[in-house]
Every structure is written in C-alpha cells, then in structure tokens.
Amino acid sequence: LRFGGAEMQTVELVNCLARKHDIHLFCLAPESKLSERISKEVKVNVLGKKVFLDPVVLFKLVTKLRKIKPDKLVSVNCYSTMYSYLVKPFIGKGSKTLTIQHTTEFPVNFTENIKVAVYTRIINRMDRIIFVCNNQKKHWVEKYKINPERSLVIYNGVNLEHFMNYPLDKSTSRGKLGIPEGDIVIGVNAVLRPEKKHEHIIDALEMLAMDGYPVKLLIIGDGVRRKHLEDYIRAKNLTDSVIISGFVDDVRPYLASLDISALTSVAVETFSIAALESMAMGKPLVLSNIGGASELVENGENGFLYEAGNIEQLYKSLKYLIDKKLFSDMGKESQRRVSQHFTREIMAYRYDLVLCG
Template identity: 25%
Template sequence: MKFLFVGTNPENTGAATHFVALAQAMVEAGHQVSAVVYPNGLIANSLARSGARLYTAKFRNVFDLRGYFATFKAARDLRPDWLVGNFGKEYWPLILISRLLGIPVALFRHRTPAMGRVSGYLVPRLAQRFFAVSSHARQAYLERGVPPQLVRVLYNPVNMAWCQPDPQKRSEILHDLGIPQDAIVLGYFGRIHHSKGIFTLLEAAEGVMAQEPRLHCMWLGHGPDSQLLGERIDAGSFAHRHHMLGWIDDVHPYYSAISMLAFPSIATETFGRVSVEAQAAGAPVLGSNIGGIPETLSTNVTGMLLPPGNVAAWRNAILRMCDTEVRKPMGVAARDFVDRHFSTRVIADEFVRILGDS
C-alpha cells in the first residue's frame, strides 16, 4: 500500500514519536511511505534514513494556506491509498484534501481532552478511520458521544531492535555515571513535573535506599519541577545515589542500564510509550493504575500496578522488585509481551487490517 503521512509538528511530543514509529513500521512492512514534515524538525530528522520519501511544509494553524498547498501537491502527485494524520491542526486540512482528491484519510487522536464542539462531532465522522491510541482514550471519546463503530484502537509500535537488553551498554553507562556494576537501578524517564508522581517516587525510593544499599535512581527528562526535584534530592540522605541526567535525545540505550522502570503518574495518562519501550529492553515496570497505563503491561507478569500517590505501596513494590528472583523473570516475560502486542510488525499488520475493514 501507499501512504502519505502528514505531520508538521516541530516539537518533541508523544504524538511525534508515534508518527515516526508508525511510519517506520509501515516502511519495514514493505509499504511505500511518504511524509509531509516540518523542515529540519524532529520528525524529519528521525525519518531521514528510514526509506520514507519526505516533503517539507509548515502548518502554523488550520488556516495556513502554505501547508494546504504543499500537502495537496504531494497527495496529488503520489496518489496514496491513504492519508494519515496525527496532529489536531492538520485534521481539517487533511479532511478537505481527502474530499478534493478522493483519497481516504486516517486520523489519530493522542489526547483525551475534548476537541471543540464542531470538530469533536465532525472529525470522527468525516475521517474514513479515526484512531485512539488506547482503550482508555477510546472510552473518553465514546463518553462524549462519538459512535463506538467510528473509533478504533491502535497502540504505539515499538522497534524491538532499538529497545533490547545490552549488557555492554549497561556496563558503559553505569561506569560513566559512577554507579557500581552490581547496582539495582530504578529508572524514571519522562517529564519532570509533579503530575507525573515524581515526588511520590522520590519519597518511596529513599525509603527503600535506607534498606537496600545497592539501589540507585536514574532520572531522565526535564520540566518545570526539575530544580525542585534536585533540591529535594540534595536535602535527603542519599543524594549520591540519585543521578539526574536531564534531557537526552535518544533514551533507548539507557533502558539497558536500568533494572526496573517507574511510571508513577498521579494524573491520567493516555497511554505510556516509555513503559512499553522499557519492557522491550527487558526492564519490568512499576506503573500507576490510572488512565491507559494498565494497557501497557501484564500485571504481576511483566510489572506491577500501584495506586497513584501511595508512597507506602510504591516503597513496598520497589523493595520487592529489588529481589532478583522477582525481577528477573518479569524482565524476561516483558520483552516477549511487547513483541507479541506492540512490536512494529504486529502494529503494522493491525493497521493494514483495520484500514481494510469494510
């Protein structure tokens, strides 16, 4: 099949990561993929060596005629079987171009907050396929009146080759950070914001550090609460066992360095790509039982679901996961779980199947 993906968002967001992963998945599956992207943006740079043909355009907003022109020209020249969109500002342009050229359009929604009244009603009804990225998100759309038959679920694909256990890389990263090779490393990868449960995690981890001398914490990400988190770490008794690495463009190697991942959000998450990627690398996950997070793991098989904000529950779970006999079997099961449910192969096949449904 021929696809024209349209994603001119220059920012590094979950939707952008999904856009790249899905486009690459379709290339790997043998489909012809082209993409309209923001020049020199994250998406363009990520797809540059993927085998996808790239066109450049900018949609400042839904009324930006330059974006319409560039996308219309690419669609008219390529005549793809499907147009694919990921970002709200491109929903209406793609629907219009779809009507003008007679090309069906598939649109993904990555957020649960309501669209405007008109868009919320019309977009799912005018797109030939409208996708939620989790069952949790789908339910939110149904509760706003979208007919169930119009909302399909397609999870984020994960490239298993990018996320895999790598003992050599683990050893190198731990050495560079001054972490003992026999350390148990608890990882947090994400935005440094209180809504992500970072302070619950910090308090729980420090409680475990008092009992388990091998436990270290690795914090990857940045956000408005980075300074406050650093101050609280410095004020504690185990500052030397916390490692704040800030923003890292390619986090994939760091999954190999962690023994487990924490996903402690106290606010609803639509999905949880970081959870799936960590499991693909053989790291079990401790996740909040909220939003779409439960869909990313197999409870008590590849990780544990915990009450959001409950420090005692998180402390006990981290301590339990420090036991090799608990952690190692979960890590083995985790990679197999992701391969069966979220690998690029599986998601590409499911995408084509849903597009072909009558």
C-alpha cells in the same frame, strides 16, 4: 516533529509502511532532530506552521495533496486531524480519512473545552478512528461520544531487535554512568513535565533509602521541571542518589543499567512508548494505573500497577520487587509480552490491513 510518544510512533510506522507503500509525511511544525530518524523512502514535507490555523499551510496542503491524490489521508492527534478535515473537500472524493489518537484526557479549562467540542465532532466525521489501547477507546466512546462503529484499536509497537540486541550489559552500562555494581537502580524515562510527577518516585526513593536499601534513581530526560526537581532532590538530601541524564539520543545504555523501570504519571499517559522500550530491554515495570497501563502490565507477572498519586502503594510495589528479587523473572516476562503483542512489525501489519481495506 518533537520528541514524544506520538511522534516516535509515527516515525516507526511510516518507516515500516514505506517498504510497501508510497508514503508522504506532512509536518505542520518546523523540523526537529527526530526527522533524522525518518527513512529516505518517506517523502517529507515540512509546512512551517506559524499560527494555530495557518491559511498558508492550508493552501500548501491542498496544492500538494491535489498532485499526490492520496488513497488514504492519515492524521495523528486532534490538531492535525482538524487540518485534514479542512483540506479534504478540496482534494477530491477518492481519499479516505483516518485519524490516530494518542491522547486520553484533555486539560480542563474553557478554551480546551471549546477545542475538544470542535475536535470530537471532526473526529466523528473521519472514515476510521484508530486508538492505541482499549482503555483509551472505551473512554473516548463513553465520554466524548465517539462513534464506536468507526473505531478500532492498534497498539503502539517498538523495534524489538534494536533494544534486545543492545551489546552492553548492565554492569558495563552502570560503569559508564558511575553507578556502583551493588546498587539497586530504578529508572524513569519521561520528559520533565508536571503531569509526569517525578516527585512521587523521588519520595518513594527517600522511603526506600530510609529503610536501608542501596537505591539509586536514574531520571532519563529533560524538560521545564528540571530546576524544580533538582531543588526538590537537594531539599531531601538525595543529590548523591539521583542522576538526571538530560536529553539523550539513545536511551539503551540508561535502560540497560536499570533493575526496575517506573512511570508515575497522574495524567496524559495513554500507551507509553517508554514503557514498551523498557519491556523490550527486559525490565519489570511499576506503573501508575492510568491510560493503557493495565494492558501493558499483568499485575504480579511483569510488574505492578499502583493507584496514580498513591506514593505508599508505589513504595510498597518497589519494595516487594526488591525484597523478592523479581527483577530477572519479571523482566523476562516483560520481554515475552512485548515480543508477542507490541512490536513495530505487528503494529505496521495491522495498520497495513486498515490502509488496504
């Protein structure tokens, strides 16, 4: 399990479901630190996949599943769904197949086009197809011809108490990070990959700084683009205004220090766990309007949406939030929305209904 939204959601889900059900979790790839967060009630099987379609892993899966005799065989995203589809004929007719999809768009190239053509045919043979937001489901049904009769939406959810009950306040959290009390802190909690477009928030920060606002940018995460972003920040003379945390085990101290939480992705984002975590910490959001962002943000109520890639709109949204001093009011609305719609308990309850159906 690597650290990503789908993986984190899977861990939260199996931990909740294991309170009522006998849960076996199969990980195709080797373990990661995320495995440490899995409840001891979950029986974990690490299969150690070495090639794209690993016959040894397929054999292990069939052998173990024949012993378990599962009522439901649930796969997460396209790749694991392919494995689920291939082993299903060898484990008996009693198991129903479900797939949970966290992706909205796929890279556009010849190899990926072939994969998508195969994956979508496999997905349409699952008994139930679960999407994580309505915008995503609509897109898959229209573009990839996924069967709408077998499809439903269950929103991602977060552990609300874990975030709401964080003991350190904004001032203390900022002190630990060396951020002055009077600064306005904008944060981005996202792995440093090209599609996250951290450059856009850096550009907006530069514009705000030129207007005279005492702004700081906190980038929470690490990844392949770190050196590029550090060079980009240095070229704009913003080294003293930007902190890159690197990978962190606990995002709460960093989220607690923020005034505004932003995501500037131009692709891939579907229904952001990072955005939900910020909402649970009572932060207003500024999100690029892709994937399920419009289902997270009620524009002008708990934050703002802007056209992905439009840095001027991003800048204006941030400026409006700052000028109108809306951090507290919009932050409270974020927390209200997540508590009513996007908790892990609500998520687990809805999955439980599907699994028992």
